[in-house]
Amino acid sequence: MRQAILALALACAASGALADDATHAHAPGSASHWTYSGTSGPEHWAQISEAFHTCESGRAESPIDIRSTKKAPADTPRIQFSYEPVPVHLLNTGHAIQFAATPGKDSVTLGDTRYQLVQFHFHSPGEERFASRASPMDLHLVHADASGKLLVVAVQFVVGDTPNPVLGALLDDIPMNPGEEKTDNALLVNPLGLLPATKSGYYTYSGSLTTPPCSEGVTWIELKEPVTISRAQLEAMRGFYDHNQRPVQPLNGREILEVD
Template sequence: MSTLRKPLNPEHFIMNLVNTFSSALLLAASITAVSADEHPVWTYTGEHGPAHWSAVDHGFAACEIGRHESPINIENAKPAPPKYPRLAVSYKTLPLDILNTGHAIQFQAQASDSKILLGKGEYQLQQFHFHSPGEERFGGKSSDMDAHFVHKNSKGQLAVLAVQFNIGMHPNRELQKLLEQIPAEPGKEQKMDNVRIDPTALLPRKRGYYTYDGSLTTPPCSEGVTWIEFKQAVEISQDQLEAMQNYYRGNQRPVQPLNGRVVYEVK
């Protein structure tokens, strides 16, 4: 025996549809929020650019409220006191792992004895990466490209050597080796076991520099980083600059205020 169904109220049908749609939206939003928390997305432009880094993730708060941030505009530096810790570079030829991070090309040092000394403090080379234009400004001007050599000591403290690159008549041989190995796909890692690199060949011959207390120039913008800014630039070719810019162009954080910090010059 069949029973007659009660006709569906149109208003109830619409309300059920709205509730179902709303639930789907909330679920999608929650999934998106989890993904964003696990992998915070930041960029160099737009709504996730430098002016908004602190809003992308709560761990990026220093990008907005930090008082010793980098990069800076270097001018009116003071001579370093005689007892100020001086730099000594001790790099060895080494193999690298190359990573296209999605923000820069990063060359990660495999186990090696490459290090720097700041006075009696020893820092091991961890990785180096490139920005174009260069992030540091000297009298308000940027270089065509720079490299940041990141080092860490036994206490976890960081020291960064910044090298500027400008277009000249001749290519840099060591940079060319790197360019020939870069993976095109972001996130892909590639080992350079068969190609050995001498990082010293990417440094200027004259080692005068500026130094100051700063931060990482990318999120989370952590402070307490010792910066060494070489004054002399290294020459690269137009082709080499364009090859690097094929991966990233404009990955440069705006200049940050000094907030009373002193920049020292070491000749």
């Protein structure tokens, strides 16, 4: 019994640490400086800090190249979104542009589990690959359940003639310098506006955070349908951070389920 209680306590502590990793993975002012290039780039993350060892030793890392998939069983739970307009709180983390979610407001549900939105951030080019192809930019919406276990929804962007209104509103408020943040309580945005109209089709697999400490045990939901942004919006985002992407990681036998 004591061993079972200890195991449960360790599991809960690990889940809580995972949620904390998600909150601080892009946080400015980290004592262990990492980047996306050179001697502090992805190939060297594990050598920067002992806390980053999973970036090299992990066997279920993200991002991945989605090629071969398996149809999900008909009774597979579908993800449900519950987002609403919230005040803007943006951080320029030194690695990405990140939106800090309002606690208790936005969430997704998968099966019987509810995951609260913690933050979302952007990568350019997109980190995920689809038959070796990457989108010009992607969005990662990071959620955590009550125990701290993570679920990330990934959205791919494509360039078109129509700008995205929510991204446009955020661009007006992005802090210019790394380490700066900005809160605009007068401006309400709904993260749902950064998602495609059709959210029922997606790929799902078990992976990790794509930034140090590269913690595993993360459920990934890769939405199939992309969202259109304008060329001007893409270039504006790239003006802050370009090539903030981790290379794709080996599947190591993991299964990718396709949900329709």
